[in-house]
Amino acid sequence: MTETQTRVLLASRPKGTPTAENFEVVTGPVPEPGEGEALVKAIYLSLDPYMRGRMDDAKSYAEPVKLGDPMTGRGVGQVIKSNNSRLTEGDFVLGTWDWQSHAISDGRGVLKLDPATAPISTALGVLGMPGLTAYVGLLDIGQPKEGETVVVAAASGAVGGVVGQIAKIKGARAVGIAGTPEKCAFLTDELGFDAAICHRDSDMADQIARACPDGIDVYFENVGGAVFEAVLPLFNPFARIPVCGLIARYNATALPDGPDRSAQLMRSVLTNRLMIQGFIVTDRYDRHGDFINDVGGWIRDGKLKYREDIVEGLENAPEAFIGLLGGENFGKRLIRVSDDPTR
Amino acid sequence: MTETQTRVLLASRPKGTPTAENFEVVTGPVPEPGEGEALVKAIYLSLDPYMRGRMDDAKSYAEPVKLGDPMTGRGVGQVIKSNNSRLTEGDFVLGTWDWQSHAISDGRGVLKLDPATAPISTALGVLGMPGLTAYVGLLDIGQPKEGETVVVAAASGAVGGVVGQIAKIKGARAVGIAGTPEKCAFLTDELGFDAAICHRDSDMADQIARACPDGIDVYFENVGGAVFEAVLPLFNPFARIPVCGLIARYNATALPDGPDRSAQLMRSVLTNRLMIQGFIVTDRYDRHGDFINDVGGWIRDGKLKYREDIVEGLENAPEAFIGLLGGENFGKRLIRVSDDPTR
Numbered sequence: 001m002t003e004t005q006t007r008v009l010l011a012s013r014p015k016g017t018p019t020a021e022n023f024e025v026v027t028g029p030v031p032e033p034g035e036g037e038a039l040v041k042a043i044y045l046s047l048d049p050y051m052r053g054r055m056d057d058a059k060s061y062a063e064p065v066k067l068g069d070p071m072t073g074r075g076v077g078q079v080i081k082s083n084n085s086r087l088t089e090g091d092f093v094l095g096t097w098d099w100q101s102h103a104i105s106d107g108r109g110v111l112k113l114d115p116a117t118a119p120i121s122t123a124l125g126v127l128g129m130p131g132l133t134a135y136v137g138l139l140d141i142g143q144p145k146e147g148e149t150v151v152v153a154a155a156s157g158a159v160g161g162v163v164g165q166i167a168k169i170k171g172a173r174a175v176g177i178a179g180t181p182e183k184c185a186f187l188t189d190e191l192g193f194d195a196a197i198c199h200r201d202s203d204m205a206d207q208i209a210r211a212c213p214d215g216i217d218v219y220f221e222n223v224g225g226a227v228f229e230a231v232l233p234l235f236n237p238f239a240r241i242p243v244c245g246l247i248a249r250y251n252a253t254a255l256p257d258g259p260d261r262s263a264q265l266m267r268s269v270l271t272n273r274l275m276i277q278g279f280i281v282t283d284r285y286d287r288h289g290d291f292i293n294d295v296g297g298w299i300r301d302g303k304l305k306y307r308e309d310i311v312e313g314l315e316n317a318p319e320a321f322i323g324l325l326g327g328e329n330f331g332k333r334l335i336r337v338s339d340d341p342t343r
Numbered sequence: 344m345t346e347t348q349t350r351v352l353l354a355s356r357p358k359g360t361p362t363a364e365n366f367e368v369v370t371g372p373v374p375e376p377g378e379g380e381a382l383v384k385a386i387y388l389s390l391d392p393y394m395r396g397r398m399d400d401a402k403s404y405a406e407p408v409k410l411g412d413p414m415t416g417r418g419v420g421q422v423i424k425s426n427n428s429r430l431t432e433g434d435f436v437l438g439t440w441d442w443q444s445h446a447i448s449d450g451r452g453v454l455k456l457d458p459a460t461a462p463i464s465t466a467l468g469v470l471g472m473p474g475l476t477a478y479v480g481l482l483d484i485g486q487p488k489e490g491e492t493v494v495v496a497a498a499s500g501a502v503g504g505v506v507g508q509i510a511k512i513k514g515a516r517a518v519g520i521a522g523t524p525e526k527c528a529f530l531t532d533e534l535g536f537d538a539a540i541c542h543r544d545s546d547m548a549d550q551i552a553r554a555c556p557d558g559i560d561v562y563f564e565n566v567g568g569a570v571f572e573a574v575l576p577l578f579n580p581f582a583r584i585p586v587c588g589l590i591a592r593y594n595a596t597a598l599p600d601g602p603d604r605s606a607q608l609m610r611s612v613l614t615n616r617l618m619i620q621g622f623i624v625t626d627r628y629d630r631h632g633d634f635i636n637d638v639g640g641w642i643r644d645g646k647l648k649y650r651e652d653i654v655e656g657l658e659n660a661p662e663a664f665i666g667l668l669g670g671e672n673f674g675k676r677l678i679r680v681s682d683d684p685t686r
Binding site: 053059060061221224228237243244245246249252254255256257258259260261262263264265266267268269270271272273274275276277278279280283 | 402403404564567571580586587588589592595597598599600601602603604605606607608609610611612613614615616617618619620621622623626
């Protein structure tokens with residue numbers, strides 16, 4: 001049976017929460033690599049909240065996906081044909097393969113993976129972009145000190161889990177916020193967080209305050225919305241707030257109703273001498289070597305654990321992505337596009 | 344004629360904008376210095392926006408003034424009687440003399456001034472707390488680079504004028520916002536700002552945008568409110584926003600009406616990788632030596648100018664302070680409590 005290529009295209013731009021209609025799954029013949037090119041068969045596709053921003057036609061730090069183009073995305077695959085001297089059939093490769101079962105590569109921006117060092121899927125999670133996001137955001141901007149309190153939301157997700165565990169490694173107290181009691185139990189029982197709070201509880205703000213009796217020194221911001229409002233009154237003087245994402249707002253079509261809390265936020269910035277800094281992981285690849293050394297070592301030493309949330313089949317990527325934006329994932333969400341020959 | 348002591352007390356806490364009724368001017372006998380104490384006769388009292396915060400009974404970085412106590416404040420005076428071995432009659436001294444014509448000092452926290460080095464009033468302005476605020480906020484947090492654009496509001500005030508001139512000294516473009524055409528002309532003609540915009544003009548936001556064709560790299564925040572809304576869309580990637588004051592909001596009794604712009608602010612923090620950092624000058628006295636060297640040198644070299652706005656008589660301090668909060672001052676606002684024997 002001849003293989004076909006499956007692709008997921010951006011069919012229309014969402015208004016608010018994306019729906020299945022915003023995506024189109026198409027199939028066709030597998031493309032042939034040209035001169036200097038290789039054909040990569042996708043194994044894992046990473047689903048990440050930033051992709052929501054690329055669906056909009058708005059000025060941001062990256063170009064939007066064009067209508068009719070495949071959704072953008074990083075993945076791990078295997079080279080199955082090559083006319084490129086740097087890529088060999090059988091190589092496991094990390095690259096921007098987009099939401100496609102097969103992709104053509106000219107070798108640029110491709111990283112070869114050694115399955116003997118770490119499971120290839122980790123290059124998309126704990127040892128990939130989400131892990132590096134946690135590492136640089138927490139260590140370079142958050143700078144937690146021993147005995148300080150670090151709070152992170154989406155704490156059972158790809159970034160949050162690493163944030164909390166690095167906080168613990170650095171001697172800080174880690175408080176995580178997650179969406180279900182099961183996720184909260186995972187945070188405290190498996191990842192070693194000091195406390196975990198369910199953001200669906202109506203008294204979330206009170207619970208956070210009780211879990212942070214000495215206030216908050218670092219708040220790793222990846223969600224925004226109600227969690228940010230709950231932590232704002234708890235900041236200690238000189239608290240640091242790395243901002244890597246605002247998933248609670250990605251589907252918003254208008255600013256929230258008043259009052260205008262930016263005045264309250266700026267007052268707290270002033271009186272508490274807060275430092276709020278946004279960052280995008282792609283600006284921070286100078287830290288990649290340190291990151292791999294440190295986090296790779298912590299994983300080998302059993303100090304840092306990770307969990308993957310794998311959905312089967314590229315055709316299920318739209319639904320899995322919509323669910324990710326709603327927080328249904330439990331760990332790093334990946335699409336298994338084809339069988340992983342290393343497992 | 345026997346001298347009397349005049350004091351201005353906090354009579355009641357303001358609701359919104361302070362009024363004359365919130366203050367009480369009282370007179371009485373000049374106090375006698377006890378063992379180890381000295382009597383200081385005030386010459387200049389510094390009026391500063393931060394004093395508005397001390398009138399409220401709210402948690403902040405400093406204690407509120409108690410009802411019935413004199414308003415807090417720094418001043419320059421002269422020792423006229425001394426039982427303290429470190430203070431000599433005739434010494435010019437900088438200290439927290441509060442809103443009083445005469446104060447008792449035990450010598451703690453007192454700095455002696457040499458009138459031969461600089462006019463004694465400058466210890467309250469360009470060479471004092473406002474100058475240090477501008478210096479550390481701009482250089483340590485804002486970090487302007489050659490060719491970048493620096494925007495500052497209240498630019499003809501004690502802090503803003505120094506911010507813009509240091510920006511120019513560092514090779515950046517300086518854009519100032521002030522309250523009248525006269526102040527704007529002063530910024531460009533006297534202080535060397537590249538552009539100046541009147542915040543009372545209805546098209547202020549458009550004028551700021553036109554004055555910053557390459558966007559904004561540093562916004563020195565000392566006002567908040569409408570100016571902040573106008574600069575927010577203009578921030579370049581990696582812009583820095585030192586926050587030293589929010590005078591536009593100091594008299595506010597409630598949050599502004601919606602929409603809730605904090606979502607817009609955080610989105611800009613993320614996509615533009617902004618760094619927003621609040622600071623209080625009293626945390627930054629480790630930089631005092633560098634500040635005096637640098638700013639003192641720039642003044643001597645004619646590279647940095649300053650303007651004082653002197654109101655006569657301590658009994659006029661309440662009105663002068665209320666006017667300061669409304670932006671009526673033109674330069675560093677001081678009260679001349681008694682004649683300056685060095686002028």
